Amino acid sequence: MSKVAGYILILSDSRYFSFNINMYYKFAEPVPEFVHPRHIPLVCFITDESGNITHIGLGKRGMRAGTDLRKLNIEDIFELNKLVPIKEIANLVHIKFRHHILNKADNGGLIPNKSFEEFLNVFLEKAPETIPVLDKYAQGRRLRIEKLSKSAKKSLAEQKEAVLTAMNIAGIDREEAQGWDYKETEKPLSFLDGIDHVNLREDSMIINDLGNMPGFDLIRTTKYSASVFENKNTHLTVLLANRLPLEELLGTDLIYFNEDFQCFVMVQYKVMEKENDKLIFRLPNPQLSEEITRMDSILSSLESTKGNEPVIDYRISEKPFFVKICPRLEFNPDNVALSSGMYIPLDYIKILQNDNCIEGKYGGKGITYNNVRRYFDNTAFKTIIEGGWIGTNQNQSLLLTEIIRDILQNGKTAVLAIKKRLEKKLSIQSRG
Numbered sequence: 001m002s003k004v005a006g007y008i009l010i011l012s013d014s015r016y017f018s019f020n021i022n023m024y025y026k027f028a029e030p031v032p033e034f035v036h037p038r039h040i041p042l043v044c045f046i047t048d049e050s051g052n053i054t055h056i057g058l059g060k061r062g063m064r065a066g067t068d069l070r071k072l073n074i075e076d077i078f079e080l081n082k083l084v085p086i087k088e089i090a091n092l093v094h095i096k097f098r099h100h101i102l103n104k105a106d107n108g109g110l111i112p113n114k115s116f117e118e119f120l121n122v123f124l125e126k127a128p129e130t131i132p133v134l135d136k137y138a139q140g141r142r143l144r145i146e147k148l149s150k151s152a153k154k155s156l157a158e159q160k161e162a163v164l165t166a167m168n169i170a171g172i173d174r175e176e177a178q179g180w181d182y183k184e185t186e187k188p189l190s191f192l193d194g195i196d197h198v199n200l201r202e203d204s205m206i207i208n209d210l211g212n213m214p215g216f217d218l219i220r221t222t223k224y225s226a227s228v229f230e231n232k233n234t235h236l237t238v239l240l241a242n243r244l245p246l247e248e249l250l251g252t253d254l255i256y257f258n259e260d261f262q263c264f265v266m267v268q269y270k271v272m273e274k275e276n277d278k279l280i281f282r283l284p285n286p287q288l289s290e291e292i293t294r295m296d297s298i299l300s301s302l303e304s305t306k307g308n309e310p311v312i313d314y315r316i317s318e319k320p321f322f323v324k325i326c327p328r329l330e331f332n333p334d335n336v337a338l339s340s341g342m343y344i345p346l347d348y349i350k351i352l353q354n355d356n357c358i359e360g361k362y363g364g365k366g367i368t369y370n371n372v373r374r375y376f377d378n379t380a381f382k383t384i385i386e387g388g389w390i391g392t393n394q395n396q397s398l399l400l401t402e403i404i405r406d407i408l409q410n411g412k413t414a415v416l417a418i419k420k421r422l423e424k425k426l427s428i429q430s431r432g
Contacts, residue, residue: 003332004113004334005043005111005113005116006042006044006045006110006120007034007044007045007108007109008044008045008104008105008108009029009044009047009074010049011046011047012049016048016049027074027077028062028072029071029072030072032069032070032109033068033069034109036110037335038060039335039336040334040335040337041137042059043134044058044059044074045086051087052086053084053085054079055078055080056077056080057075057076057077060072080129081129084126084127086104086105093115093118093122100112100115101115117139117142120137120138121139124138136181144181144182147184148188148331151246152246153331155247155249156190157329157331158269159240159413159415160333161269161329161338161339162267162415163191163238163417164177165254165256165324166238166254166256167229167238168338169382169385169386169417170236170417170419171233172234172236173231175336177336178196178333179195180195180333180334181333189223189246190242191225192226192227192238193225194333219416222242222243223242224242225239226239235421235422236418237418238415239414239416240413240415240416241416242408242412249412250410251268251287251412252413252415253407255400255403255407256419257416258386258391259420260388260420260421261312262312263390263391263397264320264396264400265322265385265392266403267323268321268323269323270324271327271329272325272341272367272368280368281325283353283367292346292349294406295321298402298406299319299346302392305395305399306393306395307396309394315393316384316390317345318396319345325341327341338378342375343375343376343380344375353365357373358372
């Protein structure tokens with residue numbers, strides 16, 4: 001499992017001069033080729049030629065910059081109150097990491113996970129002004145997260161996947177969901193509770209704003225968390241509601257509402273298991289069968305409800321149910337990549353259940369990446385949902401109450417994501 005790492009960037013005198021001029025914007029530097037996932041934080045320690053750390057920033061592995069070179073892009077740059085010599089840190093870390101960090105002090109480069117944690121603990125003592133920025137990557141947080149029960153981590157991983165999916169569809173930068181943490185004196189109720197993200201309004205204000213939407217009266221009677229994410233184009237409200245503690249939840253469902261088209265889509269998450277180096281979701285699955293029965297009963301009432309606005313209500317399909325079959329989710333709060341699973345429409349799942357294309361040589365049935373033949377990946381799913389091409393029409397959306405009640409009564413988390421396009425404000429210039 002990939003984790004947060006560090007990078008020591010040693011700048012020559014000429015490049016350091018250029019950095020000082022441009023650092024308040026963004027800075028990029030060609031460095032020797034290195035590997036680090038773009039969706040996981042990379043803390044950069046920027047030094048002068050004397051080996052003194054003067055600034056920190058968040059880096060990303062960029063485009064190729066020549067033979068065996070890679071561009072390191074740095075932003076969110078923070079200047080230290082005083083210089084911190086790298087070799088001084090190296091002499092204070094555990095002896096088994098010392099040689100490695102001394103090597104980086106001379107040559108720069110990537111600091112792997114374990115060495116980075118040791119390095120960071122000492123660095124925070126030397127530069128306490130960086131604690132608000134970097135403490136979320138320190139050892140104490142990792143130990144707190146490790147104390148969570150296996151079942152709580154499972155629920156948090158599912159909720160995180162649903163929240164990130166909603167953010168992805170809405171075009172919100174998923175990095176806003178990084179840095180999850182909790183206080184040991186307070187048990188987390190949901191994934192939203194631990195995001196280092198300041199709500200624009202209180203939870204109660206958010207839910208009151210949504211009071212006229214069908215189904216939301218039910219949410220008032222449950223434990224829920226709420227958060228608002230926004231960029232220049234989109235406003236996304238996310239609510240997580242459940243009736244049970246994290247440890248007792250039986251799964252997560254994402255209900256995504258595209259307010260621009262008054263359109264609902266729902267995603268259920270199912271986990272594949274590894275068998276002989278192959279990921280497979282075994283069928284029949286009793287829990288899925290029960291859920292399909294419930295979804296079918298809702299579909300029967302939806303089908304008789306027609307839309308009344310031809311443009312807004314046009315859909316390729318008005319059936320809102322999808323199942324995302326994906327590898328087992330691990331709770332890594334710093335990784336904001338989406339699971340590389342398969343979004344499959346409910347109708348197609350039912351066809352697959354009865355087709356011999358998913359049958360193994362011994363007669364057992366299971367869905368794999370190879371035998372499913374076709375599915376929506378994260379990019380394709382975002383496109384069809386973002387454009388309102390699939391999902392309920394406006395009148396069908398009024399039946400949301402039944403869907404939410406069904407989810408909550410069966411011990412799941414309902415992740416409700418409501419997306420609307422922001423009206424662009426016109427600037428009025430006075431003429432002199």
